[in-house]
Amino acid sequence: MNFKRKIISCIVIWGVIIGSLLSYSPDTHVLSAGGVPEISIIAPPEESVFDASAVEVTGTITDDDTPPESLLVKVFDQQSAAQQPREITNEGTLTIKPNGPSADFTYVKNDFSVGNHTVSIIVTDKDGISSSPIERTFTVNQSGSEETTGTEIGAENQAADTGQTSTTTESSTSQLSIVTGVLAADTLGKRPYLAKMYLIPIDASEEYVPDGDVPSSYLPVEDMTRVPLDYKILLDIRSTEPLIDIKTQPLFTSFGDITGVERLVKTAALSNDLKSYVYSFTPDKDFLPRTTYNVYLNPKFSTVSQIPIIPRFLKFTTVSKYEEYQFPADKGDTSTNYRDNDYVHGPFSVVTNACSYCHSTHNGTNEFLINGKKGENENDMCMACHDGTGSPKIEDNSQHSKHFESTSVSCSSCHDPHTPGTKDNPNSIHRMASGNGPLYSYKKAGTAAGISMDFSLCFSCHNGSKAKNIEKYYTDGTFKSQSGHNIQATIDSGSSLNGQLPCADCHETHGAANLNMLRTELGNEKLQGEKPKTDQLDDNWFSKTDGDWDIDSQRKFCLSCHNGQTVLYGETGKAIYDKETGISLTTTVEHNRKSTTACSECHSDSKSFIDTAHGPKRITP
Structure with a gap:
């Protein structure tokens, strides 16, 4: 019986095999094998030179079988051929964002040492299969230290991650004397x-x-x-x-x-x-x-x-009048680095009565027991004091904040009312990764390096998740390389900016008189006298409260800085046309006072003004 069963089993098995071979068709069957993960680096370009210690590496990763979120990415740094590569993954911030079958990655490290660096990146999939390492070499100059002490500016002062070739001091001289009409080139490195x-x-x-x-x-x-x-x-x-x-x-x-x-x-x-x-x-x-x-x-x-x-x-x-305190501890001492008398916003374990300012045990109007007497929602609660009566006044204007118009955004989207202020975090900004990660960042001219992590607070929403995707202008290699707002601050500017302009250069934090929270005074100088009429295109003042971004509006906004006078990060905004004659100062004939061409027509591949404002495409004569 056992023998017969074996004979029958063999016949069945061979029948299945033969049947499979006879029925096989390349039209109905696909043979596949596990793929090897792939990685590509978009920015910075090879052999870039940075005058700041902060460097951002961006690119894409792909694997046929492993979801992007399951891939393991490691970053290594090698400073000379005699040294072994050293893993630096945990010394910086690595962000991976799925994008269809692939993913975009960003790695930021704020403290690269002075000298040459070869950064290599390896990706490993769920089966332990690793990609070939891909490398990018760059140099951090001496001026990348915290204090800028150099007095000369030369070819290395060009924006390293824009893809531009170096220019000589002579060409820089020509550009400054002709384009700005304000400072002679021999002032470079001499300006206080x-x-x-x-x-x-x-x-x-x-x-x-x-x-x-x-x-x-x-x-x-x-x-x-x-x-x-x-x-x-x-x-x-x-x-x-x-x-x-x-x-x-x-x-x-x-x-x-x-x-x-x-x-x-x-x-x-x-x-x-x-x-x-x-x-x-x-x-x-x-x-x-x-x-x-x-x-x-x-x-x-x-x-x-x-x-x-x-x-x-x-x-x-x-401070508010009843708050008379100083920081009692050194920077970084999280155990005592709070304001002892911060009565409104903690420490709640000591000052429990502070809770009643916002919460009512028996009369709360929602699940958080918000005190309904002060308003119907969270923002009303905050503004009950932040109208200047009990706390610092939030700017009062006709376009107070686009955020107030959204039902999904409130004051606590950025601020944590239950976190006492510290010297490092005076505005009680939230932490990333559900409260366990680093602080969200919103840096301005004095501290921004121009990398995407400098503005992570804005990009927590403005990445396409809750609002328009502005983050792409700071992470996408194409936008960054062509952007005229990708600036390397001059050596004598006192700034470490080497990337895209900070959000706050154009936007007010909590709102402005203009639409889209745009500042009225663009630049770093206090404007004098009365605001000009809206039909004047060549003054620093900017005013737009409604309507579309038509030709006139685009030019008004851009010319608020591109007037040959506004100075940002040591660079003077390029003058488009002569204020007296109205004649173009560039090689493009449309750059004159009576031009009928919108800025976005030439400075954006998509003809979109949002692209033009955040990543204006350079035009090469």
Whole structure:
């Protein structure tokens, strides 16, 4: 019986095999094998040169069998042929975003050392099969350190990740003298600039040492909130030439209603003939509580040979009247680095009565027990105090915020009301990865390097998930390489920008008088006099409250900076046409006062103004 069963089994098995072979057809059967993961790098270009220690690598990864989210990506760095590659994956931020069958990846590391680097990336799939490593070589210059001390600018100062070839100093000279009409090329490297600016206790000026450790009582100015009312300002201005006497030209051109005494505290010699001039500004009276101050450097402040300072604009907000505190701990001490008397926003374990400002145990109007007496929603709750009555006033304007028009966006989309403010996070911004990752970032002119992670707070929505995809202009290699807003700050600008313009250069954080939260004053100088009429195209003021981006509107916006006067990051916005004659100053005949061509017609492949505004395509004559 066993023998018969074996015979029958063999006949069945061979019958199945023979039947399969006879019925096979290439039209109905596909033979497949597991694929090998592939990776490509889009940016930066090979042999790029960076004058900032922050470098962003972008590209795509693909695998036939493994979903992008299941791929393992590792990043290695090798600084010389004699060294072994060292894994740096966890030293930076790696982001992988599925895009159909492939995925886009971004790797950002903010502290690459000075010198040559060969970064290699390897992808491994679920079966342990790895791609061949793909490499990208670049160089970080000495000026990539925290303080810029160089005094010369040359071919290496071109935007490394734009794909442009290097230019000589002579060609840079020609461009500056003809295009801007403002500063001669021999001023490059000689312009004074603001290197550091702090809010400090009234008697703490002498503690400052240029390029030294910063006292824990010092607060950064840019977007600082809850500043003590009795603080003053300290400025570190760098220059290769002696500076003009502050009695002749003051440091500030606008500071609200604040007046005070300016004093040269000390000077310090740095490398390459560069000197640090440390000034203090002591207000005649204490700052007002819950008030936002806009601080503009005087654009006429200059060296003794009349080379003007590079303009800068910063703002900070003071504490509410009942809050009289300072940061008690050094930066980074998370155990004690909070404001002890931050009564409204914690620490709640000590000040539980603060909860009742927003929540009502028995009369709450929703699942969060929000106190309905202050409004119907969360934003009403915040504005009950942030109208200036109990807390700093959020800008009041006709286009307060596009965010308020959305039912899916609220104040807590960006801010965590239950997180006490710290020196590192004064605005209580959320953390990434459900509260366990690094802070979302919203950097501005003084701190931005121009990489996408600098603006991760904006891109948490503006990546196509909840709002228009603006992130692509900062991560897509094509947009970045062709963008005229991809800028490398000049050596003497005091900025480490080497990438796309920060969002805040055009947009107000919480809203503006214009649509799309666009600023009225573009640039870093305080505009004087009355706002011009809307039909004037060649002034810095910008005004647009409604309507489409027609030809006239596009030109008004772009010419607010591209006027031969507005200075950003040491670069002067290219003048399009002569203000007196209206004749084009470029090789393109349409660049004249009466042009009927929209900016997006030439500066965007898609003819879209949103592309033009965020990544304007360069036009090569």
